[in-house]
Amino acid sequence: MNVQDRRRLLGPPNARLLVFGSRQPETADTQTVKPADEIRPMFLKTGLITNANGSAYLEVDNTIISVSVFGPRPIRGSFIDRASFAVEFKFLPYVSQPMEAIFECHNEASKAAASSNLNGRSSLTGIEHKISSFIETSLLPSILLEKYPKSSIDIFVTVIANDAQTNLLNLANWAVNCSSLALVDSGIECKDVVTSGHVRLTANGNAILDPASNSERKAEGVAEAVVSFMNYHNNEIVGIWTESEGALDETNLSSLIEHSKKMSRQIRAAVNSYMLESVHNDD
Amino acid sequence: MKLSPAERSYLHDSLALQPPIRPDARSPAQFRPLEASISFLPSSNGSARIRLSDGSECIVSVKSKVVLTANVSSLILVDVDVSGYRDDSNFVSNLNYHLQSILNSHFPTAVLRLTSRYSFKIFVDCVVLLHTSYPLGLLSLTTYLALKTTSLPKLVSEVNDEEVEEQPTFSDDWDQSTPLIPTNSTFQPPLLFVVAVVGDNVFIDPSREEQEVSENGMIIGYETQGVISPFNNISLSDREVKGMKLLHVIKAHLLVKKCGEEVLKALNSVAKDEGGNAIF
Numbered sequence: 001m002n003v004q005d006r007r008r009l010l011g012p013p014n015a016r017l018l019v020f021g022s023r024q025p026e027t028a029d030t031q032t033v034k035p036a037d038e039i040r041p042m043f044l045k046t047g048l049i050t051n052a053n054g055s056a057y058l059e060v061d062n063t064i065i066s067v068s069v070f071g072p073r074p075i076r077g078s079f080i081d082r083a084s085f086a087v088e089f090k091f092l093p094y095v096s097q098p099m100e101a102i103f104e105c106h107n108e109a110s111k112a113a114a115s116s117n118l119n120g121r122s123s124l125t126g127i128e129h130k131i132s133s134f135i136e137t138s139l140l141p142s143i144l145l146e147k148y149p150k151s152s153i154d155i156f157v158t159v160i161a162n163d164a165q166t167n168l169l170n171l172a173n174w175a176v177n178c179s180s181l182a183l184v185d186s187g188i189e190c191k192d193v194v195t196s197g198h199v200r201l202t203a204n205g206n207a208i209l210d211p212a213s214n215s216e217r218k219a220e221g222v223a224e225a226v227v228s229f230m231n232y233h234n235n236e237i238v239g240i241w242t243e244s245e246g247a248l249d250e251t252n253l254s255s256l257i258e259h260s261k262k263m264s265r266q267i268r269a270a271v272n273s274y275m276l277e278s279v280h281n282d283d
Numbered sequence: 284m285k286l287s288p289a290e291r292s293y294l295h296d297s298l299a300l301q302p303p304i305r306p307d308a309r310s311p312a313q314f315r316p317l318e319a320s321i322s323f324l325p326s327s328n329g330s331a332r333i334r335l336s337d338g339s340e341c342i343v344s345v346k347s348k349v350v351l352t353a354n355v356s357s358l359i360l361v362d363v364d365v366s367g368y369r370d371d372s373n374f375v376s377n378l379n380y381h382l383q384s385i386l387n388s389h390f391p392t393a394v395l396r397l398t399s400r401y402s403f404k405i406f407v408d409c410v411v412l413l414h415t416s417y418p419l420g421l422l423s424l425t426t427y428l429a430l431k432t433t434s435l436p437k438l439v440s441e442v443n444d445e446e447v448e449e450q451p452t453f454s455d456d457w458d459q460s461t462p463l464i465p466t467n468s469t470f471q472p473p474l475l476f477v478v479a480v481v482g483d484n485v486f487i488d489p490s491r492e493e494q495e496v497s498e499n500g501m502i503i504g505y506e507t508q509g510v511i512s513p514f515n516n517i518s519l520s521d522r523e524v525k526g527m528k529l530l531h532v533i534k535a536h537l538l539v540k541k542c543g544e545e546v547l548k549a550l551n552s553v554a555k556d557e558g559g560n561a562i563f
Binding site: 085123132137244 | 371373376377379380383388499501506508509510511512513514515516517518521522524525526527528529531532533536537
C-alpha cells in the first residue's frame with residue numbers, strides 16, 4: 001500500500017536545509033583620513049567615446065566625470081576668423097547637485113515642465129551654468145582658436161556619479177582637469193595643457209589639498225579656491241574661483257594660489273605620465 | 284561692437300602704458316558717472332534704478348512675503364532679467380548665480396525672522412533694460428541701493444508663537460515700517476565689482492571698449508570688512524584672452540579694497556536722500 005502523503009506539497013525527498021555562512025562581524029567604518037598634502041588617487045582614460053573627436057573619463061572616489069570634445073566642426077552662416085568655443089557641463093538626471101537647495105530651480109513652472117519630461121530638465125541649472133563658464137574661462141586662453149576659422153569647438157562634460165556631500169569647487173576642479181585631457185585627446189592645437197588645483201585654508205594657516213567634502217568647511221575652513229594654471233606657460237592663472245567665510249586678504253589669496261599651483265603641478269605630472277604611457281601603448 | 288585691428292592695438296597699448304590712459308580719461312579706480320534714484324516703485328518694499336551716461340539702465344525691486352521658515356531653503360531669491368537674452372542663457376544664469384550666492388553667504392538672514400515659525404522671504408527682481416559692458420557691477424550697485432531702501436511692515440502680533448500657533452499680523456501704517464537694514468547696524472549688503480586686466484594694469488568698471496581689448500577679467504566681492512568671496516575670473520572678451528599673473532590678482536585685490544569704501548559711502552548718501560522718489 002502506498003502511504004505517500006498526497007494532500008500536501010512536499011519538497012523533493014533529498015532536499016536539505018539552506019545553511020548560511022556565519023555573518024562577518026561588521027567592520028567599523030574605517031574612513032582613512034587623507035593627509036592634507038596629498039591628492040586622492042584618480043583613474044584617467046581617454047578615447048572611450050568613439051564618435052567624439054576627443055574624450056576623457058575620470059574617476060576620483062565616487063566622482064565620475066566623462067568629457068567629449070566635438071570639433072573643429074564647420075559652422076553654417078557667415079564667416080568667422082576664429083573658432084567659437086562652448087562648454088556645457090551637465091549632471092545626469094539622477095545625480096544630486098551640490099547646493100541645489102539654495103538655487104531653487106527658478107520657479108514652479110520649470111520644475112513642472114522638468115517632471116513631465118522623462119529626460120529631466122531641458123535647460124541647465126544655475127550651478128551647471130556656473131561650472132560651464134568656469135571651465136570655458138579656464139580653457140579659452142590655452143586653445144589656439146585662430147587656427148580654426150569658420151569652425152566651432154564644443155565640449156560636453158557629464159557628471160555620471162557624484163556624492164551629495166562633494167564640494168562644488170572640488171567637482172569643478174576635476175571637471176577642468178578632465179576637460180583639458182579630452183582636449184589633448186582631440187588633437188586641437190593648444191598652447192599648454194590646463195590643470196587646476198583645489199585648496200582649503202584652515203584658520204591656523206594650514207592648507208588642505210583636494211578637500212573632498214563640505215563637512216569640515218564650516219568647522220575649520222576659512223577660505224577655499226580652485227585655480228587653473230598653464231603650468232608650462234609661465235604658470236599663468238587661467239581660472240580662479242574662491243569661496244570664503246569672511247574677509248579674504250592678500251596673504252590668504254596668494255597662499256591659496258600658491259598651494260593650488262602645487263596641486264595643479266602634481267595633476268599635470270599625472271596627466272603627462274598618462275599621455276606618455278598611452279603613446280607607448282599605441283606603438 | 285567690433286574694433287578694427289588699428290583701434291584695438293591703439294586702445295590696448297594706451298591701456299597697457301605706465302601710467303595707463305583710459306579712453307574717457309578716468310583713473311584706474313574711477314567709475315563711470317551714474318545717476319541713481321530710489322524708492323520709486325509704489326508696490327514694492329524697496330526699489331532702485333541706476334542709469335549710466337551710455338544709456339545702460341538697471342531697475343531692481345525688492346518684495347517680501349511671509350513664509351513658514353521650515354518650508355523654504357533660502358530666504359532670499361534673486362531673479363535677473365536682461366533684455367535681449369534668454370532667461371536660461373549662460374549669460375543671465377551666471378549673473379543670477381553671482382548675485383544669489385553673494386547674498387546667500389553674506390546677508391544675515393536673522394533679520395528676516397518674524398516669529399519662531401514665520402519669516403520674511405525676500406524676492407530681489409532685477410531688470411537690465413540696456414547694457415553695453417558686462418552688467419554685473421551695475422546690477423550689484425542697484426541691488427545694494429534697493430536693499431538699503433527696503434522697509435518691511437511692522438509686526439504687531441506676538442513674537443513667540445511656539446505654544447499658540449498664530450498667523451503674524453502687521454501694522455497697516457506704512458510710516459511704522461521698519462527698515463530691512465537698521466540705520467545703526469554695522470552690516471551693509473555686499474557689493475560685486477568687475478575688474479579688467481590689460482597688460483600689467485587693472486581697471487575697475489571697464490567700459491565696452493576696454494572690455495574688448497582686455498586680456499582677462501575678475502569679479503570681486505566687497506563688504507564693509509573688506510574684500511570677500513567671490514574672487515573669480517571671467518573672460519570679458521572672446522579675443523586674445525590670456526592668463527593672469529599673481530601680480531594681477533594682487534593688484535585687483537588692492538584696487539577693490541581702495542575704491543570699495545568710497546563706493547559704499549557714495550551709495551549710502553544716495554540711500555539717505557529721501558526726496559528723490561519721483562523719476563518720471
